Amino acid sequence: MTSPIRTERHGDVLVIVSNTPPVNALSATVRQGLAAAIAEGVADPGVAAMVIRCDGRTFFAGADIKEFGTPPVEPSLPSVIDAIEAADKPVVAAIHGTALGGGCEVALGCHYRIAASSAKIGTPEVKLGLLPGAGGTQRLPRIAGVKLALEMTGKGDPITAARARDAGLIDMIVGQDSLEADAIAFARDIAAKRPLPRASQKTATADPDAVAAFRKDNARRFRGFDAPAATIACIEKASDGSSFAEGVAFERQQFLKLMGGTQSAAQRHLFFAERQAAKIDGIAPNIALRPIRHVGVIGAGTMGGGISMNFLSAGIPVTIVEMQQDALDRGTGVIRKNYEASVAKGRLKPDQVEAAMHLLTPTLDFSALADCDLVIEAVYENMDVKKEIFGRLDTLCKSGAILASNTSYLDVDEIAASTGRPQDVVGMHFFSPANVMKLLEVVRGEKTADDVLATVMALAKTIGKVAVVAGVTFGFIGNRMLRQRQTEAAKLLLEGASPEQIDKVHTDFGMPMGPFQMADLAGVDIGWHRDPTRIENIREALAAEGRWGQKTKAGFYDYDDTRKATPSPRVAAIIDEWRAKTATPQRTITDQEIVERTLYTMVNEGALILEEGKAQRASDIDVVWINGYGWPVYTGGPMFWASMVGHSTVVAGLEKHGFAVANSLRK
Numbered sequence: 001m002t003s004p005i006r007t008e009r010h011g012d013v014l015v016i017v018s019n020t021p022p023v024n025a026l027s028a029t030v031r032q033g034l035a036a037a038i039a040e041g042v043a044d045p046g047v048a049a050m051v052i053r054c055d056g057r058t059f060f061a062g063a064d065i066k067e068f069g070t071p072p073v074e075p076s077l078p079s080v081i082d083a084i085e086a087a088d089k090p091v092v093a094a095i096h097g098t099a100l101g102g103g104c105e106v107a108l109g110c111h112y113r114i115a116a117s118s119a120k121i122g123t124p125e126v127k128l129g130l131l132p133g134a135g136g137t138q139r140l141p142r143i144a145g146v147k148l149a150l151e152m153t154g155k156g157d158p159i160t161a162a163r164a165r166d167a168g169l170i171d172m173i174v175g176q177d178s179l180e181a182d183a184i185a186f187a188r189d190i191a192a193k194r195p196l197p198r199a200s201q202k203t204a205t206a207d208p209d210a211v212a213a214f215r216k217d218n219a220r221r222f223r224g225f226d227a228p229a230a231t232i233a234c235i236e237k238a239s240d241g242s243s244f245a246e247g248v249a250f251e252r253q254q255f256l257k258l259m260g261g262t263q264s265a266a267q268r269h270l271f272f273a274e275r276q277a278a279k280i281d282g283i284a285p286n287i288a289l290r291p292i293r294h295v296g297v298i299g300a301g302t303m304g305g306g307i308s309m310n311f312l313s314a315g316i317p318v319t320i321v322e323m324q325q326d327a328l329d330r331g332t333g334v335i336r337k338n339y340e341a342s343v344a345k346g347r348l349k350p351d352q353v354e355a356a357m358h359l360l361t362p363t364l365d366f367s368a369l370a371d372c373d374l375v376i377e378a379v380y381e382n383m384d385v386k387k388e389i390f391g392r393l394d395t396l397c398k399s400g401a402i403l404a405s406n407t408s409y410l411d412v413d414e415i416a417a418s419t420g421r422p423q424d425v426v427g428m429h430f431f432s433p434a435n436v437m438k439l440l441e442v443v444r445g446e447k448t449a450d451d452v453l454a455t456v457m458a459l460a461k462t463i464g465k466v467a468v469v470a471g472v473t474f475g476f477i478g479n480r481m482l483r484q485r486q487t488e489a490a491k492l493l494l495e496g497a498s499p500e501q502i503d504k505v506h507t508d509f510g511m512p513m514g515p516f517q518m519a520d521l522a523g524v525d526i527g528w529h530r531d532p533t534r535i536e537n538i539r540e541a542l543a544a545e546g547r548w549g550q551k552t553k554a555g556f557y558d559y560d561d562t563r564k565a566t567p568s569p570r571v572a573a574i575i576d577e578w579r580a581k582t583a584t585p586q587r588t589i590t591d592q593e594i595v596e597r598t599l600y601t602m603v604n605e606g607a608l609i610l611e612e613g614k615a616q617r618a619s620d621i622d623v624v625w626i627n628g629y630g631w632p633v634y635t636g637g638p639m640f641w642a643s644m645v646g647h648s649t650v651v652a653g654l655e656k657h658g659f660a661v662a663n664s665l666r667k
């Protein structure tokens with residue numbers, strides 16, 4: 001087999017090139033090739049300096065994640081990096097694209113680093129439930145200081161080449177096209193310079209204040225995760241006077257511990273699950289896509305505005321249509337206000353806001369949608385209204401335009417049937433707030449054309465969403481499963497549990513909020529029939545009293561002016577009343593029963609969705625719940641979690657309470 005690593009001589013500079021599409025992951029053959037090339041450069045008296053660079057779209061994007069969990073193959077990445085650093089001739093990393101994880105660690109092992117201006121450098125291992133395990137936690141703080149090392153390894157977000165240069169991580173920034181030539185010239189310039197700067201020989205200054213502040217500032221973000229604490233401990237070790245060898249030994253021990261744990265297995269599962277979700281079964285990956293140059297949005301409410309922002313931020317013009325001028329003005333105002341809030345937080349520059357707003361055309365004229373390539377309807381959930389709108393779009397829109405509905409529950413096939421072009425109709429279910437939430441459920445109708453589906457899936461990536469294909473079923477994937485949970489939570493309340501107990505089981509599990517906290521946030525009155533005299537359950541009793549949730553400072557909880565929740569004696573009385581009225585026997589409900597009836601039931605519903613072909617794969621369901629509902633990342637999503645708990649345990653838990661169990665869970 002030919003090595004993915006080749007060497008090229010440019011006079012006395014040896015250029016070592018990796019060609020391992022798609023992202024130059026540091027697989028066993030790449031490591032073997034790198035080790036051999038470095039040895040070749042060291043041994044050859046005609047070589048004065050070496051350059052390491054990659055072909056394709058990026059510098060090494062890290063260790064090969066597919067190898068994790070398989071028996072180790074020599075040479076290990078740390079030993080290759082040690083060999084690079086130990087070379088007695090300068091080695092220069094020439095970085096383009098993204099130097100991530102093990103790729104960043106290779107660069108840190110080099111004596112010098114130069115980068116294209118568009119390059120990014122980062123240690124994202126924490127997002128895989130890991131930490132940099134090839135010396136990164138020890139070299140990074142020695143070069144860039146404890147504070148930046150904490151930021152990069154603890155959060156996992158890459159930094160720009162310019163920031164890396166300011167921090168001393170990059171020695172020189174060059175143009176994208178001249179990277180190789182500039183790297184060779186640089187290598188030649190410093191070829192005779194000694195001593196060679198070796199990161200392992202530097203000292204990192206301890207910064208206990210920075211460590212304490214980092215822990216405190218990110219306590220919420222790190223809640224439940226194992227990797228951040230282990231990462232911080234390694235960075236501390238790099239600056240506590242321990243030798244480099246002691247530091248890497250500690251790092252290895254922590255790395256292996258995380259690698260063997262369930263959290264990293266779950267997070268690695270999600271890494272591949274998110275990429276897999278973008279693939280559509282039965283559609284060729286190279287299918288021709290419809291060009292989307294202009295988007296129309298119907299409805300300037302919370303959803304319509306949020307949806308529009310996604311496209312505006314991606315540089316795609318949007319025409320937004322409303323029925324009344326005041327609603328249009330309000331909607332446009334909210335979009336601007338949201339952008340300005342991002343400026344205040346330093347996430348956007350004022351000129352970016354103006355550029356985005358410049359792409360927005362607010363109008364009351366429905367016919368302005370005629371030339372749009374994609375129109376997204378985002379009005380309230382009413383089938384008749386939606387059918388009327390799609391009928392109008394059918395007569396108005398140009399041929400080939402994609403007509404999408406943002407419905408959260410309704411039958412996309414019925415909506416499509418109100419047009420003469422059902423092949424162009426698709427569901428695009430955004431999650432609120434639509435400009436923030438990552439998930440997009442793309443609903444494939446019975447007649448949706450392949451290129452329509454593929455276009456919308458590709459567009460989702462352009463606007464930074466994680467998209468999942470769902471079939472037509474009430475509530476699609478996410479809300480159909482959510483319904484099971486909410487129904488069981490309501491029953492548990494009647495049988496003897498309190499809102500606090502049920503919510504706590506969910507937040508202890510790692511959810512951002514429980515079923516009743518969620519109801520209070522979304523609005524207890526959502527979906528309510530609005531007749532205070534017709535009370536058929538606890539929720540309707542609350543709604544009838546004006547306990548509509550956080551917005552009225554009273555729902556399943558009482559709220560103070562800072563929206564702090566406290567258990568409500570009034571709610572306890574209403575629940576008691578309903579227990580008496582329905583003659584429901586009271587029992588002590590265990591936390592385990594809450595898990596079985598609210599979480600196992602969701603898994604069961606997920607399995608049914610899968611069996612009915614309404615989701616393409618189990619991992620897609622995990623992607624929905626992680627990105628749309630805040631299911632704890634470190635459990636890998638409901639379906640992965642169920643496989644860790646064990647399907648037989650889940651089945652037994654469901655059977656105990658008389659649920660009809662999905663066949664696929666029994667296998």
Ligand code: 3HC
Pocket residue numbers: 022023025058061062063064065066077098100101102103105124125128130131132133134136272275276
């Ligand atoms: N190992 C194996 N496969 C990888 C990979 C890796 N490190 N990184 C990406 N891939 C695969 C993806 O699964 C995908 O495969 P597919 O085409 O079969 O679905 C393909 O490469 C392309 O990836 P993306 O779709 O993500 O391509 P993008 O262009 O959108 O993004 C990227 C490129 C920014 C490099 C992104 O892939 C990424 O973030 N990769 C992971 C980086 C990472 O986490 N590195 C750390 C690894 S752990 C480590 O290094 C441990 C060390 O410290 C010891």
